[in-house]
Amino acid sequence: MIDKNQVTKANDLNLRAYKLSRIEQLFLLSVISLVQPTDEDFKTYKINIKDFINLLSLKGKSKYCDLPKITKSLMTKVIEIKRSHSLLQVCWFSSVEHKTGEGIIEVEFSPKLKPYLLNLKNNFVSYSLNQVSNLSSKYSIRIYELLRQFSYQKTVKFNLEEFRLLIGIDSGEYPRYSNLKQRVLNKSKKEISKKTDIDFNFEEIKSGRKVIGIKFYINKNKNNKAVDEIAMSLDSTSTENEIHKNNEKNYIEKVKSIIKEPIDSDDAHKIYKASNGNLSLIEKIYEKSKKYDIDSIVAFMISGVKSNYKDDIKSVKKDHFNDFDQRTYDFEDLEKKLLGIK
Known part of the structure; x- marks a missing residue:
């Protein structure tokens, strides 16, 4: 089967x-x-x-x-x-x-x-x-996949509009966050918790009263005994800590290979974490760094990957508790930005 x-x-x-x-x-x-x-x-x-x-x-x-x-x-x-x-x-x-x-x-x-x-x-x-x-919603499937990828690090945050794109929500669908929360997030949370090997909670990231992002807290589902018996995920054959350690070692070496200037493993790890594991973004920001006279390549890289496609952002405001970027978006432009299209 x-x-x-x-x-x-x-x-x-x-x-x-x-x-x-x-x-x-x-x-x-x-x-x-x-x-x-x-x-x-x-x-x-x-x-x-x-x-x-x-x-x-x-x-x-x-x-x-x-x-x-x-x-x-x-x-x-x-x-x-x-x-x-x-x-x-x-x-x-x-x-x-x-x-x-x-x-x-x-x-x-x-x-x-x-x-x-x-x-x-x-x-x-x-x-x-x-x-x-057994998930009845197409959004539940995509949310599960995204959270499963980041389950080893227990948390992940997405800009709200980027999240909508990643799970396949059309631009005119659930335009109000309250509808998105009720029809997609809460429904998926209930389904995923009941039927899969992970459970999650989420926190709304706000600027003022406006929700601009979502932070997910991911846990192994200890309440679903049937899942424990039939799940055949990576952590059934090897511990997630071992996988995470081996993967991070590989990531660090890849970051060091992208950045030609000498940097130590700790700095490479900081850059990798700041980019949320996006090696393509690290490579892009490093190419940009060549255009400037930089005192610290590490500081430039961390700042660059944190702000992501900074040249395309019309306005940036940091939220006080999570350092999350607020951006002004046009939905079609956003999809191009995610793909790196100018």
């Missing part, structure tokens, strides 16, 4: 903004769960239709007829990935073939996705497919 398969993908892919329906997400994740992260190349992956229908808890033959529509829609969805010197626009799949009479769907990934799904040794998120298959 595919529900016990492990979904593994690079952190950089997990932190991309995309909009998929619940069924589209689960079909995509089902195919990803067939990929072995240590594989050197993609294969043709076969989804058993009956297994997928069972995963969704759907009944009735009419649902079988919907799958070609679902995969066709999924084939039209493009994901954009900002890389160090380029913007990658790629469809998830290069082909999907429905085997009539065999009850099988054969899927091939776009080759450009190899770095994000294959030969993954660090900088990835991994969880059992059964952690998300």
Whole structure:
């Protein structure tokens, strides 16, 4: 059964903004769960239709007829990935073939996705497919994925508009924060706590009375005994502390390799933490540093990655308790900024 398969993908892919329906997400994740992260190349992956229908808890033959529509829609969805010197626009799949009479769907990934799904040794998120298959909301699935990535560090904060983009909320959807809180955040919190291996609380980050961001506090779900028995996440085979320690060592070396000036491991760690683990951002800010006469490269890097795309920010105001940036946004411009498009 595919529900016990492990979904593994690079952190950089997990932190991309995309909009998929619940069924589209689960079909995509089902195919990803067939990929072995240590594989050197993609294969043709076969989804058993009956297994997928069972995963969704759907009944009735009419649902079988919907799958070609679902995969066709999924084939039209493009994901954009900002890389160090380029913007990658790629469809998830290069082909999907429905085997009539065999009850099988054969899927091939776009080759450009190899770095994000294959030969993954660090900088990835991994969880059992059964952690998300029972979530009824497409937003719950995306929130779970984001929080699962940062579960080792227990907290993560997102600017409100960036968060909306990352979980696939359209610009005209839930324009008021109160609606977003009630219909998305509270609903997802209840679902994720009841059905998955993590639990979370959240804190509203405000400037005055306006909510400008959300800080999440992530915990292992100790109340869900069934999850403890069936979960096949990374921390079931190795402790998260060990994984975190090994990953951070790799991150520190990568930061030091980006910055050509000599810096020690402590400074590299500070820069990495300030960037929230975004190596592409570190590389971008370092390229900017070459244009200036700088007394301290470490101070410049920390300031640069904290303010993120500072050149594009119209106004910045620090909140007193969390040092969070308030920004003035145009929603379409924001998506371009997240992708590094000028």
